Amino acid sequence: MRFEDRRDAGRRLGERVRERATELEWPDPVVLALPRGGVPVGAEVARALDAPLDVLVVRKIGLPGQPEVGIGAIAGEAPPLFDQRALEMLGITPDELGADVARERTELHRREALYRRGSPAPDLRGRAVVLVDDGLATGLTARAAVRLLRGEEPERLVLAVPVGDRRTTAELRAEVDDLVCLSQPGDFRAVGLWYEDFDQVSDDEVLQVLAGLATPTRLRPARHR
Numbered sequence: 274m275r276f277e278d279r280r281d282a283g284r285r286l287g288e289r290v291r292e293r294a295t296e297l298e299w300p301d302p303v304v305l306a307l308p309r310g311g312v313p314v315g316a317e318v319a320r321a322l323d324a325p326l327d328v329l330v331v332r333k334i335g336l337p338g339q340p341e342v343g344i345g346a347i348a349g350e351a352p353p354l355f356d357q358r359a360l361e362m363l364g365i366t367p368d369e370l371g372a373d374v375a376r377e378r379t380e381l382h383r384r385e386a387l388y389r390r391g392s393p394a395p396d397l398r399g400r401a402v403v404l405v406d407d408g409l410a411t412g413l414t415a416r417a418a419v420r421l422l423r424g425e426e427p428e429r430l431v432l433a434v435p436v437g438d439r440r441t442t443a444e445l446r447a448e449v450d451d452l453v454c455l456s457q458p459g460d461f462r463a464v465g466l467w468y469e470d471f472d473q474v475s476d477d478e479v480l481q482v483l484a485g486l487a488t489p490t491r492l493r494p495a496r497h498r
Contacts, residue, residue: 274436274456278470279310279407282435282455283317290403290433290453291321297451299401300428305329307406307414308384309474315405316482318433322403326486327395328479329404329422330384331414332377334370336363345370346417347377351424354417388479397425404430408464409437409454412445419448436467 276282294302302324306315312328319326334345334353344363345355353374355367402425404418415432422430432445433453438461446452456467465471 274458274467276435276468278468279313279474280317282407282468283314283405284321286314286405286433286435286453286455287318287321289455290318290431293431293451293453294322294401297429299431300399302401302403303327303395303397304403304405305418305422307331307404307418308388308479309476310408311406312479312482313474314407314435316486318403318405319486324403325395326483328388328483329418330381330388331418332381333414334373334377337365337370337373343411343413345374346413347374347381348414348417348421351417351421354413354420356411356413384476387476388483397422397427399426399428401429401431402427403433404449405433407435408467409434409441409445410461410464412438412441415445416448419445436464437461 302322304315304319304322304324304326306312306326306328308328308330315326329348331346331348333343334347336342336344344359345353347353353367402422404422406415409415419430419432429450431451431453432449436456437454439457442452442454442457
């Protein structure tokens with residue numbers, strides 16, 4: 274299965290998610306997209322569910338000198354999640370990545386401030402939370418997001434993606450209440466290979482999508498802890 278672009282993928286994913294939501298009677302759903310690539314996909318899922326859209330900013334921790342190679346991820350203020358096998362193979366300790374983690378944490382805060390524009394994060398307790406991305410490769414960022422969201426006490430935690438690596442999808446299925454993945458090709462290799470158009474999503478596009486779908490009256494503010 275190939276997709277024209279992220280919006281096409283989101284529309285098709287939204288149909289499947291809506292069917293699942295109706296069948297299982299998900300309570301008060303809210304869609305959280307992983308920026309940037311997950312936002313156009315999440316927008317279509319939110320439309321299909323007639324649910325509000327918000328973002329959950331997660332940052333990849335890259336291999337020193339090769340930042341495109343992910344060996345960890347951070348979400349919120351939670352400790353970094355590392356691929357321990359990769360660290361052992363490379364002979365790297367978490368302490369050696371401290372500067373990289375700090376830099377990505379700063380970028381995470383910058384993006385949260387940019388995308389939210391002062392609006393509070395939604396209260397997720399007792400709701401069906403649908404976490405959306407444009408695909409699953411290593412699954413590090415999705416796993417970091419899922420573990421953070423568990424602490425927010427949702428009634429149901431759902432991970433929804435158009436395409437994913439089979440092994441990664443199987444591993445993550447054990448960490449959520451439901452996982453919706455339209456395609457798990459045997460020759461997966463990379464998320465972008467399953468899209469005709471996989472251009473980078475800009476901050477401006479993210480802001481435009483959020484402005485159209487994040488309806489403040491339907492998002493309950495986060496409770497004070």
